[in-house]
Amino acid sequence: MRLLKTILAASVASFVALPAFAQQQVTWWDFLAGGDGVRMKALIERFNEEHPDIQISGTTLEWGVPYYTKVRTSVAVGQGPDVMTYHLSRMPLGLSEDVLSEITDEDLKVAGLSRDDFFTRALEAASGEDGKLYAIPFDIHSIILYYNKSYFEGSEFLDEEGNLTGIDSLEAFERALAHAKDEGSTAPVSYATGDDGGVYRVFFTLLKQQGGDLIKDGEVLPGDSLDKAAKAIEIMTRWTENGWQPEQAEYEASVALFTSGKAAFHMNGVWEVPTMVDMADKGTLGFEWGAVQIPKLMEQQATWADSHAFAIPAQDMAPEKREAVLKVIGWMEKNGIEWAGAGHIPAYKPVAESPEFAEMEPNATYSKLAETAAYDPRSQIAGVASPVYDAAINVISPAIHGYLEPMQAAEQIKTELQSKLR
Structure with a gap:
């Protein structure tokens, strides 16, 4: 008994002597x-x-x-x-x-x-x-091109496996939009045309695909980037004039146009992939869908992205x-x-290159855009919730709905944003 008490006492003393658990x-x-x-x-x-x-x-x-x-x-x-x-x-x-x-x-x-x-x-x-x-x-998130396969069955734009194909230029993309309209799509390409983020990301992608710069070395739309900005706005305006994109669509409405089957294409961030996956799993989507990186519509591959x-x-x-x-x-x-x-x-390549991610679709299909991701310019007036987003909703959105000429809009963007850099 005395031996047991001695052992217990020693154990307690040892326990008390241990340093406190540092969390x-x-x-x-x-x-x-x-x-x-x-x-x-x-x-x-x-x-x-x-x-x-x-x-x-x-x-x-x-x-x-x-x-x-x-x-x-x-x-x-x-x-x-x-x-x-x-x-x-x-x-x-x-x-x-x-x-x-x-x-x-x-x-x-x-x-x-x-x-x-x-x-x-x-x-x-x-x-x-x-x-x-x-x-x-931690990640790379960008806009991607969602597509409704039902509009392209039997056309040049869907291969034998049901994957989008043949869109390697602006002319080919607009031909696909015209085809979708003929097939009954009321909004062949849906994006948030009445929202700063949706308008900015599409505009910036078209600008960067031409090799243009929004801001460089403290100058807004330097050199021929002014003409390239006007061209990007002209393209977006043409999509409105041809009835290919919705007018003044808020974010939620632009998504609903696609999920309801009215839009053949949808330009939006990768963050809507779970929406499509969940709806498809529940059987509420009503069509087969896919997603790819924004195709090379202009001179070079580039896609708006952030992290x-x-x-x-x-x-x-x-x-x-x-x-x-x-x-x-x-x-x-x-x-x-x-x-x-x-x-x-x-953004961590060991995960992006892992077998688990390779099986994650459609992520693995559009993941190659990580190599050509186009981030916002290094500027205090760029980035999410910044003056460049304000310019998108206050200048570009009205222009693509016919209230400003494309060059007028580009010049106004240059003037307004340049004033904020002084």
């Missing part, structure tokens, strides 16, 4: 709603289950200007999160406001990552003009906290296949 609390901010929000919350929950030593405390804030304003003000007073989601298109603004911490090669090593793990276009967009990295890309990324605020942080944050980011990247289920292309 790192990581404060996380994101702007992710809808399906993106559901998937991210699931990833956070799984990380917390697998890492009792690091716990993420997540908060979702309002998307757009409110989010980035909150980031700026909170970091300025040292009350920002430990890690946050960030659009790469907003990087120039973030750098100008000094809210982003540099992410070094040593940081990447702690996260179990390296620069070679990421697609070049995404890595460039995550870097400053000094070449330093200020965010770690969700992880950034660390520029504020004081203990080394052990930073290490925990980097481990969180590394884990998220390596488990990005779950995030790809939202339609995104993983």
